[in-house]
Amino acid sequence: MTTPAETPFALVDRAKVERNIARLRDHLGGLGVALRPHVKTTKALEPTSMVFGGGTGPITVSTLAEAEFFADAGYTDILYAVGIAPGKLDRVARLKQRGVDLTILLDTVAQAQAVVAFAGEHGTPLPALIEIDSDGHRGGVLPGDPQLLEIARVLADGGVEVRGVMTHAGESYFAYTPQALQAAAEEERRATVEAATRLREGGHSAPVVSVGSTPTAHAARDLSGVTEVRAGNYVFFDLVMAGIGVCTVDDIALSVAATVIGHGPGASLLTDAGWMATSSDRGTSAQPVDQHLGIVTTSEGEVIEDLVMVGASQEHGVLAVRPGVERELPDLPVGTRVRILPIHACATAAQHDHYEVMAGEGEPVSQRWERVHGW
Amino acid sequence: MTTPAETPFALVDRAKVERNIARLRDHLGGLGVALRPHVKTTKALEPTSMVFGGGTGPITVSTLAEAEFFADAGYTDILYAVGIAPGKLDRVARLKQRGVDLTILLDTVAQAQAVVAFAGEHGTPLPALIEIDSDGHRGGVLPGDPQLLEIARVLADGGVEVRGVMTHAGESYFAYTPQALQAAAEEERRATVEAATRLREGGHSAPVVSVGSTPTAHAARDLSGVTEVRAGNYVFFDLVMAGIGVCTVDDIALSVAATVIGHGPGASLLTDAGWMATSSDRGTSAQPVDQHLGIVTTSEGEVIEDLVMVGASQEHGVLAVRPGVERELPDLPVGTRVRILPIHACATAAQHDHYEVMAGEGEPVSQRWERVHGW
Structure with missing residues (x-):
């Protein structure tokens, strides 16, 4: 297996999954x-x-x-x-x-x-x-x-x-x-x-x-x-959990890979990951820091400061500088791959029938995990 | 085929689909x-x-x-x-x-x-x-x-x-x-x-x-x-289209069948159709009449006046009297089947891998239409 050439897809960092699992196992083990x-x-x-x-x-x-x-x-x-x-x-x-x-x-x-x-x-x-x-x-x-x-x-x-x-x-x-x-x-x-x-x-x-x-x-x-x-x-x-302090942004093991496909209204970029790929969950809207539809990272998982997904239609995501912040829109040419960190992992994952899984950051995709769906 | 004994599922009224299709066909035919x-x-x-x-x-x-x-x-x-x-x-x-x-x-x-x-x-x-x-x-x-x-x-x-x-x-x-x-x-x-x-x-x-x-x-x-x-x-x-006057509520051909499973916080009812079944699309939130997460009908498709889906978790829907309206919560015992009309049909349909289809209101489910999913 290799990392898919096409976006969008749900990407999982297995090393982070392991770390998250170990943390709660240790905590509850201590409580018996x-x-x-x-x-x-x-x-x-x-x-x-x-x-x-x-x-x-x-x-x-x-x-x-x-x-x-x-x-x-x-x-x-x-x-x-x-x-x-x-x-x-x-x-x-x-x-x-x-x-x-x-x-x-x-x-x-x-x-x-x-x-x-x-x-x-x-x-x-x-x-x-x-x-x-x-x-x-x-x-x-x-x-x-x-x-x-x-x-x-x-x-x-x-x-x-x-x-x-x-x-x-x-x-x-x-x-x-x-x-x-x-x-x-x-x-x-x-x-x-x-x-x-x-x-x-x-x-x-x-x-x-x-x-x-x-x-x-x-x-x-x-x-x-x-x-x-x-x-x-x-x-x-996910970002709701990071917003209440249960985890850090770096602990988030799921993201949606997306590709820049053009420019949107105002100073914004369009991607090929709309709400069909991310969900339209707005779970941080009432939190102290609203993360809109998700934080944007590079294809290597580095957070791009103040770039957030501010809007979506079915197969289009809109990325812009965080409302209220004064800075230039980063220069991300057409074809650039980015990732969107989920607001609500349950909802984002539900938009996908499987995960592309890498052993850890910097590793290629090497596994595919299937999800059960329906009722 | 018969109407499913279990909820939630996506229900389509084929007679309404035919009516909606004929209306636009006639309109565009007239415009050549x-x-x-x-x-x-x-x-x-x-x-x-x-x-x-x-x-x-x-x-x-x-x-x-x-x-x-x-x-x-x-x-x-x-x-x-x-x-x-x-x-x-x-x-x-x-x-x-x-x-x-x-x-x-x-x-x-x-x-x-x-x-x-x-x-x-x-x-x-x-x-x-x-x-x-x-x-x-x-x-x-x-x-x-x-x-x-x-x-x-x-x-x-x-x-x-x-x-x-x-x-x-x-x-x-x-x-x-x-x-x-x-x-x-x-x-x-x-x-x-x-x-x-x-x-x-x-x-x-x-x-x-x-x-x-x-x-x-x-x-x-x-x-x-x-x-x-x-x-x-x-x-x-859907209700977004009804809200801008492109259709009536009665034209909406898709709904989500749900079952009352108990009482929620305050004067509310819980169903087994959460956002996994309806999506969490809030497309009417900025419209003159906010329909929250959807209008509720009886299992026969009659709108239950002023009952709306006001909240959802993954597999729970919360039904309550429309905020601002003073009236009693309808008496819908555990096991009662209802339907939720979609805010945004594209988003609601996306939560399902198929539709249960009835020829028209009052008819049993007689077809199953599969959806394509993923990218």
Whole structure:
């Protein structure tokens, strides 16, 4: 394999992936808690296997397509971390029948009733975690909400295993200081452990206490009572994570290779990488430093100071000097190759069906990692 | 085939596609100008063939992957409407060698020199259009810019056919009245015809005068001097187009089927269709009525008044009453199926590898249309 002659493509620096993986492994090892990586960012086998030193292990998925793809590759302990829709239980059951220990997630009595009805009818054990709301970000029941014990009672009465609790501290993406990140991690831990304690006092074994997000996983200083941490973005990292201080720009292992194809409106350059290649995620728009649609680097990965991707149509990217900065547009002739660092690695990666992978900066592309897609 | 039991998926109403296609066909037929549909929105064979009454015809593509996919299906007249990157000429030549009349696009002397060098070395005729800037939106040379004739001279001296001119009136997406749309269409026509006239006065035959965008294609009242119109979005339409009055919400032929999976923060509902299914395009954010991430309909396609998708994470959509409106959140129990109408059909469709297609509202899904993806 060689580095592709045509752009755009998604480029991965494997040395940075290894470094990012080692950092979180060491951190969580020091805290004595297991990692259940979320594969929704990379959706690829190779970087996930790297998390497990070349083997397989417990993973988190965001779609049943991911669960099936990883099950085909030998993964047997899978958490499907999106609230279950009753229409998906047939497919969950087929995974269980293949021998996959698939755990589902729910946070309503209605879901619990649907799961109980399905399990009773089909005789399939469907262990479930109850989603806990630790920060008002998305879904889940509050640790003190009577619904928590009601959901557990419906499950247990129907013969469904109450495997424990899970939360996602999504608000940690808006924490901008080490102190705020650490506080978010502690609140995530506290709320989840409180919920597990209530379940256990209510007679449920609830062995699993699952927390996670890339920011809180890195910020946590104490994970007492937690049995596993989920994180996924950290394998690649991105500018949203750099913006809140969880990584540096140099840690970002994913970029989109692009070619300059002309000049755009005002003092701008056009590339052949539009939103189809980068996504139109604007996740840094509310951060102290807005990175627009991404930072631009040379083809060797050196950041080109103050050059950002300020706009995009489907197959055109617009590069310009960072708004508010007074300087000349760099002279990048037609045909110049650049890279765009992602605002949101999950969204950028989702625009591609595979990654071109180099062993490290300065090395040619030597591997191709395929992504699973769809649902 | 039947309607899928699982969500999310991209749903197409074929009767609406037929209606949208017929409307533009009738309009352009009345103006006596040919249509060269842009396939970048649907990226699928079936709706493109519907444009040609079941056959094939001249098309516009945004990637060489599209060109190859449609060439495999018998399309032989293809315009690759993104400024050519020199690194892509090898692949362009392979399409030419297959017998495809592929036209490339450029707007700089540097590109012209690269094309001439390649054509000379490989003996491949590479007819080119010169991109004209008709509204300062993206790329192109101004009709009066001396570069126009300089580019044409470099091409002609190098034995490359100067096939004509092309523009994309991207600013028409920000025209909010019939008058403004009509003015954008006329300016697009005028600038492009002016450029073609200058080329012809300079001794180039420049037979092709290509204009297009979904808004201007529908708004044009006179296309004198224009030889072809490009439009692609109109096959599906979307809320951006409805917002500028080019279509109605009822014309939108694409939606994303989703299932309610619980309650979100505040008075909101969660679905299993996040940005992975809808994209995070915010194209109506600067329009008079912001549709956020999409309007919500029932599973039968009836708009649920004032319910919009206000937020998304990767596999979660958040539905809430339109900000600023005082009313109760509709009672949509867990398991309820809804649909999300797209903000930007090109971006929403890009999140899917195929469409589930129903003959019309009330009919079950009876076809599956595959999309081409990648570059």
